[in-house]
Amino acid sequence: xxxxxxxxxxxxxxxxxxxxxxxxxxxxxxxxxxxxxxxxxxxxxxxxxxxxxxxxxxxxxxxxxxxxxxxxxxxxxxxxxxxxxxxxx
Numbered sequence: 443x444x445x446x447x448x449x450x451x452x453x454x455x456x457x458x459x460x461x462x463x464x465x466x467x468x469x470x471x472x473x474x475x476x477x478x479x480x481x482x483x484x485x486x487x488x489x490x491x492x493x494x495x496x497x498x499x500x501x502x503x504x505x506x507x508x509x510x511x512x513x514x515x516x517x518x519x520x521x522x523x524x525x526x527x528x529x530x531x
Contacts, residue, residue, distance in 0.1 A: 445483070447500065447504070449479050449482070449483070450500075451482045451486075451500075451504060451505060451508035452475070452478045452479030452480070452481065452482030452483060452508060452512065453475055453478065453479060454478075454505070454508070455478045455481065455482045455505070455508035455509040455511070455512040456474050456475040456476070456477060456478015456479060456481070456482075456512050456516075457471075457474070457475065457478065458509055458512075459474070459478055459481070459509055459512040459513045459516050460474045460478075460516070462509070462513065463513060463516055463517070463520075474516065477512065477515050477516055477519055478508075478512040478515075478516075480515060481508070481511040481512035481513070481514060481515030481516065482507075482508035482509075482511050482512055483511075484511050484515065485507045485508055485510055485511020485512070485514070486504075486507060486508065486511070488511070489507045494507070
């Protein structure tokens with residue numbers, strides 16, 4: 443049940459993270475939702491590993507962890523996927 447919960451939270455968190463994340467994001471909604479799912483799962487594993495507890499259902503704390511993981515992953519994706527300017531000397 444834990445992994446399924448994080449996937450559902452990831453769908454929600456991906457959409458909310460796209461609304462929260464500042465700036466122009468060139469990725470589409472499907473990419474954002476997939477990154478949200480992965481970010482929520484990673485956030486859940488990290489939260490469990492540092493002792494914040496396990497996922498036992500839908501609650502506000504778990505949703506915040508999922509959104510936080512999604513925001514971090516979306517930020518990393520934005521840093522990697524952004525176009526780099528080339529300067530010629």
